Amino acid sequence: MTLTVDIRHRLGEFRLDIRFETAGGLVALLGRSGSGKTSIINTIAGLIKPDAGFVSVDDMVLVDTERQFFVSPHLRRIGYVFQEGRLFPHLTVRQNLLYGRWFAPRGAGTDFDGVVDLLGIGALLERRPARLSGGEKQRVAIGRALLAKPRLLLMDEPLASLDEARKAEILPYIEKLRDQASVPIVYVSHSISEVARLASTIVLVSEGKLAAVGPTAQIMHRLDLFPLTGRAEAGALVEASVERHDEQFGLTELRSRAGLWKLPRLDVPIGVRLRLRVRARDVMIATSPPSDLSALNVLGGLVSDIGSSHGAIVEVRLDCGGDVLIARLTRYSVQRLGLARGTRVYALIKSVALDRRSLSGPIRGISGADAAADEV
Amino acid sequence: MDWISLSPEEWTAVRLSIRVAVVATLVGLPFGLLVALALARGRFWGHSLLNGFVLLPLILPPVVTGYVLLLLFGRRGPIGSFLAEHFGIVFSFRWTGAALACGVMGFPLMVRALRLSIEAVDPRLEEAAGTLGANRAWIFLTVTLPLIVPGIITGMILCFAKAMGEFGATITFVSNIPGETQTLPSAIYTLTQVPGGDAGALRLTIVSVIIAMLALLASELMARYANRRLEVE
Numbered sequence: 001m002t003l004t005v006d007i008r009h010r011l012g013e014f015r016l017d018i019r020f021e022t023a024g025g026l027v028a029l030l031g032r033s034g035s036g037k038t039s040i041i042n043t044i045a046g047l048i049k050p051d052a053g054f055v056s057v058d059d060m061v062l063v064d065t066e067r068q069f070f071v072s073p074h075l076r077r078i079g080y081v082f083q084e085g086r087l088f089p090h091l092t093v094r095q096n097l098l099y100g101r102w103f104a105p106r107g108a109g110t111d112f113d114g115v116v117d118l119l120g121i122g123a124l125l126e127r128r129p130a131r132l133s134g135g136e137k138q139r140v141a142i143g144r145a146l147l148a149k150p151r152l153l154l155m156d157e158p159l160a161s162l163d164e165a166r167k168a169e170i171l172p173y174i175e176k177l178r179d180q181a182s183v184p185i186v187y188v189s190h191s192i193s194e195v196a197r198l199a200s201t202i203v204l205v206s207e208g209k210l211a212a213v214g215p216t217a218q219i220m221h222r223l224d225l226f227p228l229t230g231r232a233e234a235g236a237l238v239e240a241s242v243e244r245h246d247e248q249f250g251l252t253e254l255r256s257r258a259g260l261w262k263l264p265r266l267d268v269p270i271g272v273r274l275r276l277r278v279r280a281r282d283v284m285i286a287t288s289p290p291s292d293l294s295a296l297n298v299l300g301g302l303v304s305d306i307g308s309s310h311g312a313i314v315e316v317r318l319d320c321g322g323d324v325l326i327a328r329l330t331r332y333s334v335q336r337l338g339l340a341r342g343t344r345v346y347a348l349i350k351s352v353a354l355d356r357r358s359l360s361g362p363i364r365g366i367s368g369a370d371a372a373a374d375e376v
Numbered sequence: 377m378d379w380i381s382l383s384p385e386e387w388t389a390v391r392l393s394i395r396v397a398v399v400a401t402l403v404g405l406p407f408g409l410l411v412a413l414a415l416a417r418g419r420f421w422g423h424s425l426l427n428g429f430v431l432l433p434l435i436l437p438p439v440v441t442g443y444v445l446l447l448l449f450g451r452r453g454p455i456g457s458f459l460a461e462h463f464g465i466v467f468s469f470r471w472t473g474a475a476l477a478c479g480v481m482g483f484p485l486m487v488r489a490l491r492l493s494i495e496a497v498d499p500r501l502e503e504a505a506g507t508l509g510a511n512r513a514w515i516f517l518t519v520t521l522p523l524i525v526p527g528i529i530t531g532m533i534l535c536f537a538k539a540m541g542e543f544g545a546t547i548t549f550v551s552n553i554p555g556e557t558q559t560l561p562s563a564i565y566t567l568t569q570v571p572g573g574d575a576g577a578l579r580l581t582i583v584s585v586i587i588a589m590l591a592l593l594a595s596e597l598m599a600r601y602a603n604r605r606l607e608v609e
């Protein structure tokens with residue numbers, strides 16, 4: 001799938017002027033509230049008619065203001081999962097799910113039982129939306145959009161109205177959707193942790209304009225974008241595979257290019273590839289190999305970049321055998337340790353800092369006290 | 377207990393009144409829906425003018441409304457003669473004229489109820505239906521219409537009640553002909569004008585109260601059913 005967006009639109013004082021092109025998978029539109037993310041997907045869906053511009057999905061042109069061309073929303077076959085669900089209150093869950101069936105093309109593709117199964121909503125079919133929890137409503141809304149057999153699925157902060165526990169309940173379904181349903185997704189979010197877990201591509205939006213676009217890890221590892229991606233939650237992405245389980249101490253060992261990682265026991269078969277998010281604030285730096293230390297993960301590498309900052313805190317990027325790690329340090333520490341590009345250092349990460357929320361991939365659960373507290 | 381049973385003439389007035397009110401309500405409903413939709417959703421030149429025009433019968437003296445109907449829909453009126461010539465529909469001094477007068481008088485009440493319920497429908501639900509592939513007509517039938525059912529019930533009951541009680545416009549437009557245009561209120565009025573008509577007037581009054589109560593009860597039950605279906609939180 002190729003999505004091309006090139007639009008200019010005025011909404012009162014706000015000006016949207018953005019242009020980007022992305023390939024398939026899950027594309028995240030990331031940006032602060034009010035940066036124009038929702039306006040962008042509303043334009044893709046046809047709910048906003050831009051003042052000027054061009055939108056296309058693959059070779060189907062949806063908007064081309066130069067040719068006075070505009071496809072009505074109902075003819076676009078673009079699914080939309082709204083922030084607030086927007087289920088029809090007068091219909092049961094089953095009727096809601098089947099609403100789009102009349103307009104969808106017949107034949108192969110998403111089948112009812114498959115979608116119900118994927119989203120785990122089989123027990124809710126005869127209920128009415130008013131009797132569903134927030135998380136259940138969002139799952140039904142996702143199913144309803146999928147069953148209309150969209151060529152593209154838009155999701156507008158589908159987790160924003162949910163508490164942490166409900167978010168943890170839905171995220172695995174969205175991961176499954178991304179991996180199994182083979183529908184390209186455009187996902188709007190302001191949460192870097194959601195995006196780090198889900199996205200293959202990030203479109204970073206700021207004040208109605210494009211700030212950056214690229215593969216998720218590449219965008220997340222750029223120190224200069226931290227003010228936009230969210231400094232507090234900033235971190236690096238590491239691809240790792242499960243190497244061994246240590247039953248005696250309840251640990252799982254992962255192997256990445258940087259070296260060996262020890263995490264609280266994961267319920268994942270050996271060999272499975274996972275994506276690990278290591279938050280910058282959980283990484284410490286030492287300039288000599290440390291001993292007598294409780295932290296189990298010690299990874300050697302070179303400083304590849306130091307962020308510019310005049311405040312107390314500064315981010316340091318490391319290259320650990322091809323993997324990127326980011327550490328959040330005080331400017332004082334950076335000076336005291338004499339860090340500069342090319343300095344040989346050791347990154348220290350506590351195993352317990354790497355919890356379920358920092359992992360994505362085919363994981364069923366995680367054992368250990370931390371994980372239990374995390375899954376409340 | 378003999379005084380309580382209605383005379384044949386009185387029965388005729390009751391039946392006629394119900395027929396007139398039912399026809400006025402049912403025929404008025406589609407027009408009411410169109411006008412309410414235009415007022416609730418439409419943005420066009422003359423919006424306030426249409427709104428004022430619809431509300432007019434509520435404010436004008438009923439006799440004036442009846443006289444305007446006579447001028448427009450009477451045998452020589454521009455609309456009346458046209459309808460009689462091309463469709464064979466005659467209003468003057470017929471029960472159909474009574475239904476028209478009652479419908480016109482009940483129309484503002486019906487439109488008001490429909491408009492309020494249409495304005496209460498969340499347009500974001502209709503937007504959602506659009507993204508699922510439904511065109512405008514289908515969205516109206518499957519989303520908007522089911523959601524305004526309580527408003528439709530309220531509007532119809534209000535219109536029916538107004539039609540049952542309509543007097544001034546009816547008597548001005550189509551007079552007071554027993555068996556043809558003499559509805560309940562006209563019959564009661566006539567009975568109070570003749571010596572010895574008190575008992576008849578009282579009987580018809582009781583019938584009026586019963587019908588009004590039944591209509592209210594029916595609307596209550598239907599609204600409750602509709603609300604349960606919608607499960608308004």
